[in-house]
Amino acid sequence: MPNLLALSNGLKIVVDPIKTVETASIGVWVKIGTRNEPAHVNGISHFLEHMAFKGTSTRSAQQIVEEIEAVGGYINAFTSREMTAYQARVLKDNFPLALDILSDILLNSIFDESEFQREREVIHQEILESYDAPDDIVFDYFQELLFPNQPLGKPVLGTPETLSSITTDELRKYMSTKYAPHNMVISIAGNVDPDTVFHKVQNAFSCLNDFDTCLPDKGCYKGGIRSYVKPIEQTQWLLGFPGVSSCDPDFYTSAVLTTLIGGGMSSRLFQEIRENLGLAYSTYAYHSCYQDTGVFALYGSTSPEKTLELAQKTLHLLKGLSTSITYQEVERSKTQLKAGILMGLESTTGRADRAAQQLLIHEKLTNSSDIIAKITAITLDDVRTFSEKILHGPMTCVTLGPMPLQDELAKILKM
Structure with a gap:
């Protein structure tokens, strides 16, 4: 410690x-x-x-x-x-x-x-x-x-x-x-x-003197759909949902779900969107967690004429996720997260960064073994329940590419 x-x-x-x-x-x-x-x-x-x-x-x-x-x-x-x-x-x-x-x-x-x-x-x-x-x-x-x-x-x-x-x-x-x-x-x-x-x-x-500071405004997720037009070769696509904060009890469950959906080459996004369908070279999921709010998101880029298909296939992948997630997927994702934490202990910069972030976010230090234990304790039901909650929140969708797609995307996202 x-x-x-x-x-x-x-x-x-x-x-x-x-x-x-x-x-x-x-x-x-x-x-x-x-x-x-x-x-x-x-x-x-x-x-x-x-x-x-x-x-x-x-x-x-x-x-x-x-x-x-x-x-x-x-x-x-x-x-x-x-x-x-x-x-x-x-x-x-x-x-x-x-x-x-x-x-x-x-x-x-x-x-x-x-x-x-x-x-x-x-x-x-x-x-x-x-x-x-x-x-x-x-x-x-x-x-x-x-x-x-x-x-x-x-x-x-x-x-x-x-x-x-x-x-x-x-x-x-x-x-x-x-x-x-x-x-x-x-x-x-x-x-x-x-x-x-x-x-x-x-x-x-020690020469620094302390003083009062104002807390930032609370973040309020709004969302919506917007298509930006720019003459480029590919269309960039992002789909998001309200996530959890960095202090939320479900923080590590969110990390497991993120890894399962799009955190590596064995993830559902990579296997379906890239390996099976060939729709994108780059596709992944991530979660951004702030002190009072968060975002769960998926990213992909593809040819303009394939963007709507990418959107449809990604949404199809998410539908029924809460019942189709398997025990093997959850355990594999947990192992990926735990391995990443343990591998990070071999970097002096990684260890210094982790301790600083823990103190700024949680105002205390947490042993890596305690974090590992929290991830290990996550069950299949935990991940299924969390996915049901997250993926039924209001969606946010943005595209950037050569064609305006806002109306078409709005129809797809309502389905």
């Missing part, structure tokens, strides 16, 4: 010592993402993540990456709808450097105006690149239809319009009002000494 220390300012530090590896991974996780943003500055969480690497009072942007790569290390960050994470992985003897750089970019970033303007253009190019990637942008369209006019439905990158309205003052204000220590976890896994690490991290981050 990892070692946990909570500082008086609310910051949590978790250390998972692994003496059999030669590396150490560290992540500074913040429970702030797209759903915390005011509408007029949508994308500011992602912008802030970028600007953290653009210079501090002691390092230039180039020095930040040169120092970590000079020791063969890796540094990066990402933003999601509920979290932002800053991560580094280094050889064990270079852990102090990784900690120093991450603390520097989070505590001493200067948000230089020239770097800010240049990075705004970089993100603008990132947005335009996503527009040219149909299998990427369709998920933003889908999210917008799932949660319309809500922060949870906004794109992580923002839009060209909201990006242009963000200023350095707004970045500073956003960071100073959102990055509260009680919303943060520093997670370390690897060949390190817990006491030494606790001391170093405490020295680096």
